[in-house]
Amino acid sequence: xxxxxxxxxxxxxxxxxxxxxxxxxxxxxxxxxxxxxxxxxxxxxxxxxxxxxxxxxxxxxxxxxxxxxxxxxxxxxxxxxxxxxxxxxxxxxxxxxxxxxxxxxxxxxxxxxxxxxxxxxxxxxxxxxxxxxxxxxxxxxxxxxxxxxxxxxxxxxxxxxxxxxxxxxxxxxxxxxxxxxxxxxxxxxxxxxxxxxxxxxxxxxxxxxxxxxxxxxxxxxxxxxxxxxxxxxxxxxxxxxxxxxxxxxxxxxxxxxxxxxxxxxxxxxxxxxxxxxxxxxxxxxxxxxxxxxxxxxxxxxxxxxxxxxxxxxxxxxxxxxxxxxxxxxxxxxxxxxxxxxxxxxxxxxxxxxxxxxx
Amino acid sequence: xxxxxxxxxxxxxxxxxxxxxxxxxxxxxxxxxxxxxxxxxxxxxxxxxxxxxxxxxxxxxxxxxxxxxxxxxxxxxxxxxxxxxxxxxxxxxxxxxxxxxxxxxxxxxxxxxxxxxxxxxxxxxxxxxxxxxxxxxxxxxxxxxxxxxxxxxxxxxxxxxxxxxxxxxxxxxxxxxxxxxxxxxxxxxxxxxxxxxxxxxxxxxxxxxxxxxxxxxxxxxxxxxxxxxxxxxxxxxxxxxxxxxxxxxxxxxxxxxxxxxxxxxxxxxxxxxxxxxxxxxxxxxxxxxxxxxxxxxxxxxxxxxxxxxxxxxxxxxxxxxxxxxxxxxxxxx
Amino acid sequence: xxxxxxxxxxxxxxxxxxxxxxxxxxxxxxxxxxxxxxxxxxxxxxxxxxxxxxxxxxxxxxxxxxxxxxxxxxxxxxxxxxxxxxxxxxxxxxxxxxxxxxxxxxxxxxxxxxxxxxxxxxxxxxxxxxxxxxxxxxxxxxxxxxxxxxxxxxxxxxxxxxxxxxxxxxxxxxxxxxxxxxxxxxxxxxxxxxxxxxxxxxxxxxxxxxxxxxxxxxxxxxxxxxxxxxxxxxxxxxxxxxxxxxxxxxxxxxxxxxxxxxxxx
Numbered sequence: 001x002x003x004x005x006x007x008x009x010x011x012x013x014x015x016x017x018x019x020x021x022x023x024x025x026x027x028x029x030x031x032x033x034x035x036x037x038x039x040x041x042x043x044x045x046x047x048x049x050x051x052x053x054x055x056x057x058x059x060x061x062x063x064x065x066x067x068x069x070x071x072x073x074x075x076x077x078x079x080x081x082x083x084x085x086x087x088x089x090x091x092x093x094x095x096x097x098x099x100x101x102x103x104x105x106x107x108x109x110x111x112x113x114x115x116x117x118x119x120x121x122x123x124x125x126x127x128x129x130x131x132x133x134x135x136x137x138x139x140x141x142x143x144x145x146x147x148x149x150x151x152x153x154x155x156x157x158x159x160x161x162x163x164x165x166x167x168x169x170x171x172x173x174x175x176x177x178x179x180x181x182x183x184x185x186x187x188x189x190x191x192x193x194x195x196x197x198x199x200x201x202x203x204x205x206x207x208x209x210x211x212x213x214x215x216x217x218x219x220x221x222x223x224x225x226x227x228x229x230x231x232x233x234x235x236x237x238x239x240x241x242x243x244x245x246x247x248x249x250x251x252x253x254x255x256x257x258x259x260x261x262x263x264x265x266x267x268x269x270x271x272x273x274x275x276x277x278x279x280x281x282x283x284x285x286x287x288x289x290x291x292x293x294x295x296x297x298x299x300x301x302x303x304x305x306x307x308x309x310x311x312x313x314x315x316x317x318x319x320x321x322x323x324x325x326x327x328x329x330x331x332x333x334x335x336x337x338x339x340x341x342x343x344x345x346x347x348x349x350x351x352x353x354x355x356x357x358x
Numbered sequence: 359x360x361x362x363x364x365x366x367x368x369x370x371x372x373x374x375x376x377x378x379x380x381x382x383x384x385x386x387x388x389x390x391x392x393x394x395x396x397x398x399x400x401x402x403x404x405x406x407x408x409x410x411x412x413x414x415x416x417x418x419x420x421x422x423x424x425x426x427x428x429x430x431x432x433x434x435x436x437x438x439x440x441x442x443x444x445x446x447x448x449x450x451x452x453x454x455x456x457x458x459x460x461x462x463x464x465x466x467x468x469x470x471x472x473x474x475x476x477x478x479x480x481x482x483x484x485x486x487x488x489x490x491x492x493x494x495x496x497x498x499x500x501x502x503x504x505x506x507x508x509x510x511x512x513x514x515x516x517x518x519x520x521x522x523x524x525x526x527x528x529x530x531x532x533x534x535x536x537x538x539x540x541x542x543x544x545x546x547x548x549x550x551x552x553x554x555x556x557x558x559x560x561x562x563x564x565x566x567x568x569x570x571x572x573x574x575x576x577x578x579x580x581x582x583x584x585x586x587x588x589x590x591x592x593x594x595x596x597x598x599x600x601x602x603x604x605x606x607x608x609x610x611x612x613x614x615x616x617x618x619x620x621x622x623x624x625x626x627x628x629x630x631x632x633x634x635x636x637x638x639x640x641x642x643x644x645x646x647x648x649x650x651x652x653x654x655x656x657x658x659x660x661x662x663x664x665x666x667x668x669x670x671x672x673x674x675x676x677x678x679x680x681x682x683x684x685x686x687x688x689x690x691x
Numbered sequence: 692x693x694x695x696x697x698x699x700x701x702x703x704x705x706x707x708x709x710x711x712x713x714x715x716x717x718x719x720x721x722x723x724x725x726x727x728x729x730x731x732x733x734x735x736x737x738x739x740x741x742x743x744x745x746x747x748x749x750x751x752x753x754x755x756x757x758x759x760x761x762x763x764x765x766x767x768x769x770x771x772x773x774x775x776x777x778x779x780x781x782x783x784x785x786x787x788x789x790x791x792x793x794x795x796x797x798x799x800x801x802x803x804x805x806x807x808x809x810x811x812x813x814x815x816x817x818x819x820x821x822x823x824x825x826x827x828x829x830x831x832x833x834x835x836x837x838x839x840x841x842x843x844x845x846x847x848x849x850x851x852x853x854x855x856x857x858x859x860x861x862x863x864x865x866x867x868x869x870x871x872x873x874x875x876x877x878x879x880x881x882x883x884x885x886x887x888x889x890x891x892x893x894x895x896x897x898x899x900x901x902x903x904x905x906x907x908x909x910x911x912x913x914x915x916x917x918x919x920x921x922x923x924x925x926x927x928x929x930x931x932x933x934x935x936x937x938x939x940x941x942x943x944x945x946x947x948x949x950x951x952x953x954x955x956x
Contacts, residue, residue: 013831014824076475128675131397131478135622136675139668150659202819206827207809210795214803217792224752225870226778226807235813267619271482278479283794312428315498322490329483333476334468 022352036190041183049182050255051300057189058251060292063276064200064285065243070274071283072204073236074216075125079118079137081269082144083241084248085261087114089154091249092163095176096156103170103253107192110249111242117144118241125233141267148261164258176253185254192250196243200285203239212236213283244273275325279332281341290340298324364519368532369652370645375538377644378545379607382600383621384628384636385548386593391630392569393589394466397478400485402618404454404594407492409601409610411453413503414496416446421495443505447598454594455587462587489615498612503605508536541603548599549637552592561588569631623671643667704763705730705874705906706751711760713746713930720746721757721930728874733900733907735921737914739951742927744910745787748876751908752784753777765873779807783867784876787910789859791851797862798847801837804869805830837865841895857888864895868903875899877909881916889913893920918942926951 010016020026044053062080069075090110094101121140125133148154155163167177174180175188203209211232214222223229252259259265272295280291299321306317336342383401390398414421418437427433441449461484469480516531556562567575568585576582604614620643628639647666655662706728713721721743728734736744749755750762753774762769764780772780783804792800809830815823838844841861846854851862860880867875880896881889897920899905911917917924918938926934926947934940934947941947 013828013835074475076478124672124676130475132626132675134478135626135668136672138619138622139665139672142665142668146661146664150661199817202817202823203813206816206819206823207806207811208813208816210799210803211806213795213799214792214806217794218790220754221786221790221792222803223774224778224784225804225866226775227803228773228775239813267616271486274479274482310428313424316424316428316494319490319493319498322486323494324490326483326485326487326490330465330480330487333472333480333483334465337472337476 033194036194037187041187044182044186046182049186052296053186054182054189054255056293056296057186057193058247058255059273059276059296060289061193061196061250062244062247062273063280063288063292064196065240065247066273067277067280067283067285067288068200068204068212068243069236069240070277071281071287072209072216073212073233073240075122075233075236076131076134077137077237077240078134078267078270078274079121079140079144080244080273081265081267082141083114083118083244084251084269085144085148085265086117086241087111087245087248088252088259088265089148089163089261090114090245091253092156092165093154095166095168095253099166103168103175103188106168107246107249107253111246114245114248115238115242118244119234119238122234122237122241125237126230138267141270145261145265160260162258162260163252165253168253176257178257180254189250189254192246196246197285197289200243204285208232208235275329277339278329279339281339282337284339284341286344287339287341290344294340295325364532366649366652368534369648371532371534372538373645373648374641375535375542375644376648377641378538378542378637379600379603379640380617380620380624380643381637381640382541382545382548382596382603383617384624384640385552385633386596386600387621387625388628388630388633388636389552389589389593389596391625393565394568394586395474395477396466396481397474397630398593399478399481399618400488401593401597401621402615403485403488403492404457404597405601405604405617406610406612406614407457407488407601408450408454408594408598409503409605409614410492410496410501412446412450412505412598412602413501413605413610415449416441416443416505419496424497425494447505450598451595454598455591458587458590458594461590462583466586466590467583485615485618489612500609500611501605503602503610505602505606507540507602507606509606510536512536512539535607537603537607541607544599544603545637548596549633552633565589620667623667626671626675643670646670703729705765706908707761707763708750709761709763711747711750711757711762713743713750713755713757719930721750723760724927724930724932725760726925726932726935728906728908729923731900731904731906732922733896733909733920735917735924736908736910736927737912737917737924737951738927741929743930744927745878746930747927748784748878748908748910752782752876778870781871781873782876783870783872783874785860785863785867785878785880787878787882789856789863791859791863791866793852794850796848796850797843797854797865798834798838800851800862801834801865801869802830804866805834807870808833834869837868840868840898841865857884857891860884860888860892861895864892868899868905871903872905874906874908877907877911879910879912881911881913889916896920 010021015021020029040053062084066077066080069077087110090113091106094106094109098106121137124136128136149161155161165176167174167179169175170188173184175184204212211222211227212235214225214227215229215232215236219229222232248265252264256264276291276295277288278291279294280289281287302317302321302324303314306312306320307314332339383405386401386404387398390396390401413419418439418441420426420434420437423435465480465484469477472480511533512535515534519532556565564575564580564585565588567578567580568582572582575585600617601610601614604617608614621640624636624639624643626639627642628635628637647663647670650666651660651662704727707725708727709725711721711724713719724743724747736747738744746755750757753772753776756771764782769777769780792803795803809826811823811826815821838847841864843858843861843865846858851859854862864877864880867877877896881892884892893916896907896909900907909921921938923936924934924938924941925932926941926944928950933950934944936944
């Protein structure tokens with residue numbers, strides 16, 4: 001019914017390798033883009049932008065980045081918080097040192113700085129595997145946060161140790177600082193989220209993505225067909241950190257507006273992003289988005305139901321959130337290690353045949 | 359002896375004591391890793407949970423008081439009795455055994471033969487679950503744990519060492535926490551009894567067999583499931599001991615679960631499969647971070663204890679990936 | 692030996708191993724083995740379990756570095772090289788226990804084999820449109836040729852984990868072929884196969900050798916197969932070479948019969 005595939009033949013390899021080979025999917029994709037760019041901004045309120053949409057986009061970018069490293073290249077990292085902090089502080093330094101620089105360049109450069117830092121901490125990955133590597137990335141997490149907290153140059157010697165984003169415009173529209181409208185902030189994040197998702201898709205479907213997956217699935221076999229393990233792992237670390245850096249930059253400059261490194265980028269951030277990736281689906285770009293949506297929406301819903309609806313104290317709701325997140329991680333790992341994205345895929349397979357499954 | 363030298367000795371001794379605390383947590387990791395190949399991130403939260411339970415039982419708290427109050431609009435918090443320490447500890451051990459059984463049945467059993475990294479992430483999920491569960495059950499406020507352990511510095515040692523410094527130097531004697539000394543003793547007793555248990559009892563032999571080769575152990579009639587419950591129960595007991603020591607030292611609170619993170623570099627150094635390794639790794643990290651903070655810390659802004667252990671482990675791993683005592687990993691093609 | 696003569700020899704020899712010694716700790720896996728592989732031939736390595744056959748392949752494609760001896764490939768002496776650098780020199784291989792990329796489709800697995808023939812950098816790949824896509828399509832066409840050759844068109848989008856053993860072996864061969872190697876190392880390509888599958892595999896190996904002119908070195912336990920398809924055979928036992936020559940010569944060699952083939956031959 002929905003997935004009408006008969007008669008939809010692919011006559012060239014180019015058509016065969018497109019992202020949405022099925023016509024229905026393609027139209028749905030255009031529809032989602034239309035809604036995201038035109039319909040959502042029309043109905044965006046302060047609350048829905050700040051509680052749901054903007055954090056969703058920012059975390060989705062971080063999840064995309066971590067998914068490239070964990071899901072595609074198979075290297076577990078617990079340093080996400082530290083790398084996001086690098087992105088945030090780079091943005092702060094660039095914004096305050098070069099007030100004339102446009103925000104797109106600022107964010108992209110912050111991503112590049114993070115990519116360099118990430119690649120540096122990825123160096124041990126050649127010799128260290130599995131959760132040994134996870135502990136090394138913990139070193140990155142704690143060391144980077146300590147460094148950004150201890151060296152006053154990074155926060156321009158401000159007395160509070162906080163960084164706060166000055167007002168900046170893009171094409172004459174305010175996108176950062178207290179006077180930015182929710183719509184402007186949302187669209188600014190959306191451009192990055194869509195652009196980076198597109199890049200992630202391109203990288204993962206080509207030569208580089210295959211080298212990452214080869215390292216993930218069987219590193220020895222990857223090596224004998226010419227994949228240099230160090231280059232594959234380092235490029236995964238660099239690309240992943242670039243995404244995470246951009247996410248940290250947006251989190252600080254557009255969403256939070258002000259941040260203190262030990263609070264905003266703690267180890268809990270690393271775990272939260274890892275959970276998004278697991279719940280959404282390891283090795284799936286779509287999964288990164290639904291994972292982020294899930295982790296953003298769930299606390300909001302819980303708070304609305306338990307605190308708003310039942311009148312429970314907030315700390316109790318927060319404890320329930322821990323239980324639910326932890327429980328869901330277990331359930332997903334036991335039932336469906338490939339997360340929500342895999343469930344969606346299975347559903348789609350069924351829909352393709354529906355209503356005549358035989 | 360110069361006062362500087364005495365300070366350094368004091369720093370090293372304190373580092374050793376702190377190291378013992380790390381070792382206590384690392385011990386639980388090693389036990390579970392050896393028997394099931396699972397890297398149990400939840401070990402730290404288990405210590406927190408055990409300590410919370412102990413305090414809760416001891417002071418007669420009503421479990422889930424918060425939840426009950428929120429749902430029924432009541433205002434219960436304590437039963438109004440005090441449970442003797444020994445009985446409370448025994449009951450807590452019971453809770454940890456029950457916990458081990460539940461974990462085996464509802465989590466591990468379903469994750470048999472999964473990749474280590476999946477199991478690791480599952481234990482992170484378990485850690486979150488337990489943390490939320492512990493908070494709902496006993497409340498998340500900071501609690502003081504009093505099981506009659508001594509606290510404060512040892513006056514005797516201070517007085518005894520007062521005269522050691524060279525003439526004319528300002529020196530007030532050596533400061534060592536009495537609790538730390540007790541913890542060291544307990545750690546020694548624990549390690550010795552665990553070693554005896556695994557060497558000389560039937561269950562201990564079964565444990566070692568499982569650690570060596572799951573398949574072979576199964577084929578001689580050892581029940582993997584029973585062994586896993588036993589191991590998790592022992593790890594729960596070790597967590598309780600660690601929880602008592604840490605809880606008595608700095609209060610029972612969320613940060614207790616973060617010592618699990620500190621235990622990770624300890625294991626990197628000591629190797630995942632070696633009990634002596636866990637102890638020595640803990641001591642090295644404890645001494646290393648104290649001495650580093652004492653000597654280099656002031657030059658670079660202090661608070662280096664946050665990351666020193668990890669960076670040390672990182673350096674170490676690059677040059678000797680299997681740790682100090684771990685078996686050499688030979689990669690076969 | 693004079694200089695020009697040595698060069699001429701090296702030209703017709705694709706691979707030459709001289710006095711290779713390999714040991715792990717105190718265990719000697721290979722001791723003082725020398726043999727050569729001529730361009731375009733099918734060379735078999737046989738011997739009982741633990742004779743050092745797989746170690747030999749691992750030496751050839753750079754997983755193990757022999758403590759002593761020289762390796763000459765394509766006229767040049769090889770010094771310490773990493774396996775991925777050796778892949779760029781034109782050596783591909785399959786494994787005794789299938790080493791496919793479990794999470795990827797058949798097509799992606801074989802496309803990964805084209806790794807050494809794709810060169811567009813990261814920025815082009817991030818953009819996709821243009822050169823990267825063009826390169827992808829050119830290589831896809833080549834890979835489709837291999838898929839046709841191995842008769843696995845119907846499963847090209849199936850994840851390899853779901854395939855039966857025989858097909859997985861075929862996909863692994865396809866991945867190695869995609870690299871267009873000068874020399875192909877096959878580690879027990881027919882282990883665990885039934886007669887039909889073995890016949891198919893033999894046909895593919897001979898076809899590869901004929902149509903692409905690829906030099907093949909294989910380890911195999913099925914003597915019938917070895918005697919049929921190999922041009923020359925090396926026999927190893929306890930890390931030493933005990934026989935070398937055409938199948939007929941080896942078959943009638945007394946030392947080889949005693950050590951490996953048994954009396955019935």
